[in-house]
Amino acid sequence: MLAELRGLNEECGIFGVWGHPNASQITYYGLHSLQHRGQEGTGMVVTDGEKLKGLKGEGLVAEIFSAEAIQELVGKAAIGHVRYATAGGSGYENVQPLLFHSQTGSLALAHNGNLVNATALKHQLEGQGSIFQTSSDTEVLAHLIKRGGSASLKDRVKNALSMLKGAYAFLIMTETELMVALDPNGMRPLSIGKLGDAYVIASETCALDVVGAEFVRDVIAGELVIINDEGIQSEMYSIASNQAMCTMEYVYFSRPDSNIQGINVHTARKNLGKRLAMEAPIEADVVTGVPDSSISAAIGYAEASGIPYEMGLIKNRYVGRTFIQPSQSLREQGVKMKLSPVRGVVEGKRVIMVDDSIVRGTTSRRIVNMLKDAGALEVHVVISSPPITHPCFYGIDTSTKEELIASNHSVEEIRQLIGADTLTFLSVEGMNEAIGRDSQDENCGQCLACFTGKYPTEIYPSTLHPYEKV
Numbered sequence: 001m002l003a004e005l006r007g008l009n010e011e012c013g014i015f016g017v018w019g020h021p022n023a024s025q026i027t028y029y030g031l032h033s034l035q036h037r038g039q040e041g042t043g044m045v046v047t048d049g050e051k052l053k054g055l056k057g058e059g060l061v062a063e064i065f066s067a068e069a070i071q072e073l074v075g076k077a078a079i080g081h082v083r084y085a086t087a088g089g090s091g092y093e094n095v096q097p098l099l100f101h102s103q104t105g106s107l108a109l110a111h112n113g114n115l116v117n118a119t120a121l122k123h124q125l126e127g128q129g130s131i132f133q134t135s136s137d138t139e140v141l142a143h144l145i146k147r148g149g150s151a152s153l154k155d156r157v158k159n160a161l162s163m164l165k166g167a168y169a170f171l172i173m174t175e176t177e178l179m180v181a182l183d184p185n186g187m188r189p190l191s192i193g194k195l196g197d198a199y200v201i202a203s204e205t206c207a208l209d210v211v212g213a214e215f216v217r218d219v220i221a222g223e224l225v226i227i228n229d230e231g232i233q234s235e236m237y238s239i240a241s242n243q244a245m246c247t248m249e250y251v252y253f254s255r256p257d258s259n260i261q262g263i264n265v266h267t268a269r270k271n272l273g274k275r276l277a278m279e280a281p282i283e284a285d286v287v288t289g290v291p292d293s294s295i296s297a298a299i300g301y302a303e304a305s306g307i308p309y310e311m312g313l314i315k316n317r318y319v320g321r322t323f324i325q326p327s328q329s330l331r332e333q334g335v336k337m338k339l340s341p342v343r344g345v346v347e348g349k350r351v352i353m354v355d356d357s358i359v360r361g362t363t364s365r366r367i368v369n370m371l372k373d374a375g376a377l378e379v380h381v382v383i384s385s386p387p388i389t390h391p392c393f394y395g396i397d398t399s400t401k402e403e404l405i406a407s408n409h410s411v412e413e414i415r416q417l418i419g420a421d422t423l424t425f426l427s428v429e430g431m432n433e434a435i436g437r438d439s440q441d442e443n444c445g446q447c448l449a450c451f452t453g454k455y456p457t458e459i460y461p462s463t464l465h466p467y468e469k470v
Contacts, residue, residue: 012081012082012096012112012203013034013038013202013204014079014081014110014111014201015030015034015079015080015200015203016173016200016201017077017078017199017211018077018198019076019198020196021076023046023076023078024070025070026200026211027044027046028070030207030211031061031065031081032061032210033209034204034207035060035082036255037084037203038081038082039060040083041056041057041058042057042059042081042082042083043081043083043096044065044078044079044081045078045099045108046074047075047077047078047173047175048074049076049176051175052107052174052175054097054108055073056081056092056095056097058095077173077178078173079110079173080110081095081096081097081110081111093133093134093135093136094134096109096110096138097109097173098134098142100146102146105174106174106175107145107173107174108172109139109170110138110171111168111170112168112188112190112395113168113187113188113395114137114168114393115137116457117165117166118137121140121144121164125144128147130147141164141170141172144159144160144163144164145157145172153174153177154224157224158224158237162238164183165458166187167394168187169182169188169203169219171201177226177227177228178199178201178228179225180201180223180225181223181237182219182221184221184222185242185243186221186243186244186245187246187447188245188395189203189204189249190202190203191204191208191216191217191219192215192225193214193216195213195214201225205257205260206255206258209257215259218261218262220236221240221241222237222238223236223237224237242456244445245260245446246396246447247446247448247450248357248385250269250435251356252356256269256293256295256296263435265296266296268434269294269297269356269384270297270299270303271435272296273303273304273354273384274301274304275426275431276297276301276354276383276384276426276430277300278430279426281305282352282380282382282424284307284351284352284378284380286308286309286312286351286352287302287307287308287351288309288312288313288346288351289309289355290367291313291315294354294384301354307352310342311342311345312341312351313339313341314341315338316339316340340370341371341373341376343374343375346374346375347375347376348377349375349376349377350376350378351380353367353379353382354382354384355383356383357383357385358383358387358405358406359388359403360403360404360405361414361417365417365418365419368381368418369419379419379420379421380421380424381420381422381423382424382426383423383424383425383426385425385431385451386425386426386427386428386431387411387414387425388406388407388450388451389404389406389453390453391403391450392449393455393459394447394449396450405417428448431451432444432446432448
């Protein structure tokens, strides 16, 4: 589905490189390949071994980083970030990487995820004299590191990380080293690659492929990786517990050409579609998917059902962000700008429309209506994930139950609201098995909180919306 139109958005993507003479150019291409993870802002910080220099702004990667700007970002290492604002809101000051200067050296931070105890830590730090320059939860880590006393930077970072709760993948860069950290639950994807003698870190393996880096391994939950001119070293700052990779990375967020924990995203989505065909056999003439993230699942459904796959919906790739509007009425108008039905494919046909999820339901209703206006006799909606009934506090923009149609309505009520002839969601067990997890194992390695309400970490009261209950 179209994330920017319906309100299901991931927090961000991060990319880093150490030991490459063209670090800024490599980072530019890496960030460009991660653009789908955030379109509100982007930034980059480089080091030449003596000082840190950064550039950031609100906009897309290609808009912020001109060829001239990249030429000025000279260094052997860099970290970069693409942002979609959830925690902290939008605004230039919240665009990352965050860059801090002090008499003892500089520090740059890039973060993918969300800290559920950020508010509690901020209150504690402000009581000790800290003054925050942003409303981003990422800044909390910088203050915790700085207050680590006379211990080594590595020990201060480890101590600071141990105080954080939630989902986080961090890149921490100083003038002379790059540190990489993943939360103890491993809720965000993060991979290490090698490009010649240089090391590359990326939120998704597709970014490694784009820059020509060879995949080495995934960062382990609770691991701190340190990269400098002497090489790479690793140690655990926390015991990994209750592995809980975000399931929506497979269902929606990640690019199809990425691999997460050894599982190809496209293959997983095809399997989701095949499982849907088993759980929801429907008599129809064509199968179509909502571009782009649902195409793989639609192909899988078509293969398993024997019903031909057709391109019944076309995405307009040349509509700029001007049409990404905050109000619901303009958001719905934006659907027409972004998607068009193919009348020659759907007219007079019984259509199976495969989508990855339903959040508010307004966009689904608009697409169903478009297909029927284009002459579809029937529109059967099948969803390659279970109903999203609980909010996510780990970096996905669904923070209250009030926003979630499946939290307040039955499947039949949702069907009526979106105008579909039938509506079927994939079961939790079917989703886990399709992705490649053991559905009988309660700790199947996936975070299922948005489907089941079972959160892998403690949820702090300050994380909740005033009328939200978990």
